[in-house]
Amino acid sequence: MSRWIRGPLPRLGLRARLLALGVLGLVVGFAFGGALLLGALGWTLQRSVDEEALRTADAVALLTAEDALPDPLPVAGGQLRVQVVDGQGRIRAASIDADRLVPMLGPAELRPGQRQRLVVDGRRVGMPGPVRVVTVPAGTAQEPRTVLVAKSLTDVRHSLHVVRNLLLVGFPLLVAGLGVVAWRVVGATLRPVEQLRSGAAEITGRAGAERLPVPAGQDEIHRLAVTLNDMLDRLAASRDRQRAFVADAAHELRSPLTNMRTELEVARRLGDDTDWPAVADDLLADTERLSRLVDDLLLLARLDEQDARPSPVGPVELGELLRAVAARYPSPPVRLTPPDAPRWVEGDASELRRVLVNLVDNALRHAYTGVDLAVSGPDGAYHLITVTDDGPGIPAADRERVFARFTRLDDARARDAGGAGLGLAIVRELVRRAGGTVELADATPGAAAPGLRVTVRLPALAEPDAE
Known part of the structure; x- marks a missing residue:
């Protein structure tokens, strides 16, 4: 069945496939349920027949033990045949409709002293259809007797036949009705999907408003x-x-x-x-x-x-990195404050060097006297790199905007000032890849020329030898 589902069904629409799978499930479920129902009904009816026959046999066996058998044997209704046979297979008593010469079970079928349940041909006992025969031992050890009670199974078979016909007629009608309902329900369920598809096709084809219709239901x-x-x-x-x-x-x-x-x-x-x-x-x-x-x-x-952050290249010592960057510039205007201890981070040394060069170049373009470069920490789980200048600074309202690409403030738009507005954008991207952050603040708040302090926070790393 799985090969059939993977084969023909994909050529159908989603609605037809869902309906076919649903109807197939209903058919399998109804067939299993119908078979279970017929089995349970047949077992229940058969059990009721056995109980009635055994009650009658036990009652006759009690009369036999008391040596009080009437002749003919009394039987309630006309659906039972009763015989009492001795050890030689001779009939000692029988009900009014039972045969008084031939026992219902032959010597090969009868097991004296045991309770039995057999199904025999009804012509042997003068009843239509198959017949249920039960045996109950009776009498004494000196004079053993066996009580035989027969009851026709015609009513049981007829009841099962009627129920089976009802199921064969009713189940297809029920499946057809449920299929119609399922077709409408699936269609109503998939209608929003079709609207989404149409909206997507409209966006693709006509370049219209790039919004898809949103169904009202919260599903x-x-x-x-x-x-x-x-x-x-x-x-x-x-x-x-x-x-x-x-x-x-x-x-x-x-x-x-x-x-x-x-x-x-x-x-x-x-x-x-x-x-x-x-x-x-x-x-x-x-x-x-x-x-x-x-x-x-x-x-x-x-x-x-690069959608994902690449794996770190290796440990980088920030003090050494800052000394290498500061060596590119004259002692003033770039002033380096060396760290008091090694500051290790993990990342790409070339990318971190590019961050510092961009920040120092940007600070030198705006500084009046010089630029201070320092590293400190750890501040929690981070080391801090600061690049400070004494220039005009950046207003608080523009500190986020300057990280956008090709963004230059009015005093930096002259070509001679250099830069295309990409330096800080590159800094933010590289710092983010290293797992850190970059922030801008006034160097001397409240001053006429507040300057600018750029703080780069990078995750701290223990010394490689300590690991």
Whole structure:
């Protein structure tokens, strides 16, 4: 049956498949229930026949033990035949309708001294159909007797026949009625699914409003529609971010390319009068800016493609990492406060170095006198890296916005200030991959130039030798 379900049914619609499976289940269940009902009914009727015959046999056996057998034997109703036979198989007494010459059971069938239950042909006892014969030992040890009582099973067979015919007629009608009801119920249940499918096809085909119809009932299909709408909202937001990202990237790439083209065209027109060293310096600066921008775009694209955080590369000592970064800059303006003990974290050293370089570069663009670089901790389960400058700072309302891609505040929009608004976005992504957080705050709250303190929290790791 499983092969049949996997074979023909998949070519049908979902509604037809559910109905076919439901009807198949009903047929199997009704067939099993009908067989069980007929078996139970037959056993009950047969037991009632046996009990009636045994009661009569026990009563006759009691009369035999008291040597008070009447002739003919009294029997209630005309459905019973009673005989009393001796050890030689001779009939000593019988009911009015029973044979007085031939016993109901032959010598090969009769076992004196035992209670028996047999089914014999009714023609042997003058009754229609099969007959139930029970035997009960009676008499004494010197004069053993056996009481035989026969009762026709015609009524039992007739009752079972009637019930079987009723089941054969009623069950198909009941299955057909339930099938019609199930067809309508399944159709009403699947109607919201069809509406969801139509809505999805409309969104795909006509690019309409990206919302699926939500059924009124608070059931699984309602929750499915809500989940799908949430997914569509996230996809729409992601598409909007992608479009904005592409537009901003195109704009940022256009600026250095336009500058380079302009400088080359001017140099070509002026010919020998061109200050070639100055032109080369400008082209080199634009080329470096373009290279940095392309590297940042590629890094963000790679980070977007990695859905899960990669496994850590290995332990990194933050003090050594900060010294390596600070060595790239003059002693002032970058001032390093070395840690008093090793500070270990687990992660990618190149990614953490990129975080510090981006933060220091951003701080140097806005600092008046210098930048302070320090590491402390552990603060709970984290080590803290702080990058502090004494520049104008960032208003509290803009501190979350600056982590968005291509976001630059008004005082940072000049090309000479450098940066395309990707540095802090890269910092947040890399810190998140390392399992940490990054926060912005005023360095000196309330001052005219409050400065900016960037705090990077990274999960602390015990020293490798201690493990």
